[in-house]
Structure formats: structure tokens, C-alpha cells
Amino acid sequence: MVLNNIEKLIEKYNNAETTLKEEAQLKAYFLSDDVAPHLEHYKPMFQYFSNSKKEQYTKDVPLKSIKTKLYQWISVAAVTVLMLGLIVPKVLGPSEQDLRDQEMALATYNQTMEAFNLISLGMNKGKTQLTNLALVSENINEGVEQASRLEEFNVITNRILKNK
Amino acid sequence: MKQSDFVKIVMPFKDKVFRLAKRLLVSREEAEDATQEILLKLWKNNKKIEDYKNVEAFSMTMTKNFCLDRLKSKQAQNLKIVHSNYTDGNACLQKQVEAKDSVDWVSRIMEDLPEQQKIIVQLRDIEEYDFAEIAKMLDMNETAVRVNLSRARKTIREKLTNTHQYGIK
Known part of the structure; x- marks a missing residue:
């Protein structure tokens, strides 16, 4: 009875016609211990699917770094402006030609x-x-x-x- | 938008992004880099995020495109050399190790699928999106998604039955 149902679902599954609910049903069946021997070769597939769903992204994303980077650049810009302010009048200040x-x-x-x-x-x-x-x-x-x-x-x- | 709001939005699907990236790029490090890149991109555009109807679908599309670009650029560089070394040197040993675990076989089989089918199997069988969402993410129509998925599932089944019946090659 159950097996019959599962076989039908598998058929539909292979044609990509199952709904998410039916797929959940299939998954539950294949993750349980009593799988019919002639369907056993599907087992690793569903096991693999549920295993890979558990994989997680553990690395931290340095979101803050964007802002601190921005601040760094602001300080760099400020320093350059200051330096330019000091250097430019000396280097490019009134030349002899101008004085003449x-x-x-x-x-x-x-x-x-x-x-x-x-x-x-x-x-x-x-x-x-x-x-x-x-x-x-x-x-x-x-x-x-x-x-x-x-x-x-x-x-x-x-x-x-x-x-x- | 504050950082905490952003994290709240991104948290639920960052693992999905990572898994899709890993499915396509295979290497864990590559996938981690890709995920980070994508999250940073989202963060950079966090003002626009509120306008998107479905941030998750948008991010998955982004991930797909990003990973495919990565693969393309790699192929253009020196993947060929790396790849031939990889298959020659490791084939035997790898198969021996994997023979012990038929679950790993599935991942091998999936690696051999075409990119498009990989993505669809990933989105459907692992992340459990419905067809309409997948179609939107991949910019395909639903029928095409179904056809591809059916092909992928049949390929996996065939290869699995083979290994099941004749033992591991």
C-alpha cells in the first residue's frame, strides 16, 4: 500500500512532476530505516540531499570593514588636502615673474x-x-x-x- | 539600513547562497569567498535592498551569475592544467575512498551534471524552492525547469542504479 504509493511518487519524481509536499514525503520515506530493497538505490540520493542541506556558512562577513575603510580614506583625503595646503603656496606661490x-x-x-x-x-x-x-x-x-x-x-x- | 537589519534579512538565506556556490565551484574555500563577495555586494547596495521584492531570489540569481562568471574566468586562465593533473593523479585514490561511502557518490555524480542541471537540482531537491521561484531566479520558464530537473534526476538515478547493481566502478 505505502510501497505502491511511493513507487508512484518516484515515477512522478523522476518526471519532475511532484510537488514539494510529495517530495517531502519521499524524503521522509527514504530517510527511514525500512526501505524496500528494489528502491534502495535511491536512498543515498535522498540522504545526500538532506545532508547537504545541513551545510552552513560559518565564515564571518566583515561588514564593518566597508565603513572603517571609508573612514580611512576620509583621513587620507584630509591629510592630502592639508599637505597640499602647506606645499602648494610654497611651491607654486608668487614666482619671480609675478613679482616683476x-x-x-x-x-x-x-x-x-x-x-x-x-x-x-x-x-x-x-x-x-x-x-x-x-x-x-x-x-x-x-x-x-x-x-x-x-x-x-x-x-x-x-x-x-x-x-x- | 543598519547592520543589524541587514543581517536579519540576509541570515535566513546565506547558507543557501553558500551551498549553491559550493555546488558550482566545488571547492569550499572558493564557495566561501563567493558567498562573502555576494553578501558584501548586497551590503554595499543595502539602500536598494528595500526596493527589491524578493531579496532571497535576487541573491540566488546573483550567486548563480557570479559563480558561472568565476568558472568561466577560471577556464580562461589555467584550469586545464590543474584539471588534468587532478583527474590523473587522484582518480584511483579518490574512487577507492568514495567507494566506502555511496552518499559521496551522489556528490560525484552531481559534479558531472551540466551547470544548469546542477543549479536546478540544488535549488529544488536541496533548498526546496517551488518551480515558480526557481524559474524566476534562473530567468527560465517553468516547463524548461521541469525538463531539466527531470533529466538531472534521471541521470542521477541511472548512475546510482549502475553502481548499485554492478558495484562501484
């Missing part, structure tokens, strides 16, 4: 400033001359006024002469 350029720039700046000063001096002179001109024009106005007074004076003398 700066001096040249300063000299031209001074020259231009001098030129501007000269110009402004000239401007001031011009300004004083302009004030002189203004004075002249004032004098002229005064002269004109006085001339008009003179005219009035003439008119008055003419009247006086007429009255006489």
Missing part, C-alpha cells in the same frame, strides 16, 4: 598718478585765470555803471544849460 609684473604694475600706476596730478595742476591754473577774468568783467561792469552815471551827469548839465 606686480612691480611693473605699481610703476605704471605711479606714472599715471603723476600725469593726473600734472593735469590737475594745469586745471587749477586755468581756474585762477578764470577768476581773474571774472574780476575783469566786474571791473568792466563798474566802468559801465560809472559811464552811465557820467551820461546822467551830462543830461543834467545840458538841462541846466538850457534853463540858463
Whole structure:
């Protein structure tokens, strides 16, 4: 009865048509002690399957190492940045060419400033001359006024002469 | 994701990954390295893990691909030399030792199966995944999985019957 069932299952098993449940049944049967002699050659197979399922992975996986590695690299990066910060300004700092350029720039700046000063001096002179001109024009106005007074004076003398 | 969460997710199937790797790579050390590599890869992508629907199936697929790549690169290097030495030198002695234990014979037989069938037998008979899951892991359809599995089982049976009936060769 049981044997018949098992034989059927084996047939199905070889055609890969068994379900997981039926396979569990087969396994249980073949792992037990009373296996029918004509099916005995299946026994090692199922034994092997159940044995190999017990095999375990025992090695530790160093998960932490990823993080510590990252930190290591961060520190390396920090050190390199620091070193670069110290070395670069010394090595690549203002070269002689740069210094010369700066001096040249300063000299031209001074020259231009001098030129501007000269110009402004000239401007001031011009300004004083302009004030002189203004004075002249004032004098002229005064002269004109006085001339008009003179005219009035003439008119008055003419009247006086007429009255006489 | 914290490390403890990750471990909680990975714990249940890390042995399965290891066993599949060992099935394909045979050597225990190689399999350990492969498992470690895969777990580290998962850990590196631990932010994406939450998006995966089935981390376990995904990891098994990863393992399969990784191991097959390993085998390919080995073959490209110098496996041939190693391999011929291996069979020549050890064949007799190994067989004598294994003759004592017919269970070990099964592992010998399984080593001779094609990679695809090895993987399927491993996933089905040892890890007890159902066909839909295996089909997804291997990117095959279920019928193909069944056909391959049936072939593998029949091969194992035939070889076992032979050794059983005629004694160990």
C-alpha cells in the first residue's frame, strides 16, 4: 500500500512532476530505516540531499570593514588636502615673474598718478585765470555803471544849460 | 539600513547562497569567498535592498551569475592544467575512498551534471524552492525547469542504479 504509493511518487519524481509536499514525503520515506530493497538505490540520493542541506556558512562577513575603510580614506583625503595646503603656496606661490609684473604694475600706476596730478595742476591754473577774468568783467561792469552815471551827469548839465 | 537589519534579512538565506556556490565551484574555500563577495555586494547596495521584492531570489540569481562568471574566468586562465593533473593523479585514490561511502557518490555524480542541471537540482531537491521561484531566479520558464530537473534526476538515478547493481566502478 505505502510501497505502491511511493513507487508512484518516484515515477512522478523522476518526471519532475511532484510537488514539494510529495517530495517531502519521499524524503521522509527514504530517510527511514525500512526501505524496500528494489528502491534502495535511491536512498543515498535522498540522504545526500538532506545532508547537504545541513551545510552552513560559518565564515564571518566583515561588514564593518566597508565603513572603517571609508573612514580611512576620509583621513587620507584630509591629510592630502592639508599637505597640499602647506606645499602648494610654497611651491607654486608668487614666482619671480609675478613679482616683476606686480612691480611693473605699481610703476605704471605711479606714472599715471603723476600725469593726473600734472593735469590737475594745469586745471587749477586755468581756474585762477578764470577768476581773474571774472574780476575783469566786474571791473568792466563798474566802468559801465560809472559811464552811465557820467551820461546822467551830462543830461543834467545840458538841462541846466538850457534853463540858463 | 543598519547592520543589524541587514543581517536579519540576509541570515535566513546565506547558507543557501553558500551551498549553491559550493555546488558550482566545488571547492569550499572558493564557495566561501563567493558567498562573502555576494553578501558584501548586497551590503554595499543595502539602500536598494528595500526596493527589491524578493531579496532571497535576487541573491540566488546573483550567486548563480557570479559563480558561472568565476568558472568561466577560471577556464580562461589555467584550469586545464590543474584539471588534468587532478583527474590523473587522484582518480584511483579518490574512487577507492568514495567507494566506502555511496552518499559521496551522489556528490560525484552531481559534479558531472551540466551547470544548469546542477543549479536546478540544488535549488529544488536541496533548498526546496517551488518551480515558480526557481524559474524566476534562473530567468527560465517553468516547463524548461521541469525538463531539466527531470533529466538531472534521471541521470542521477541511472548512475546510482549502475553502481548499485554492478558495484562501484
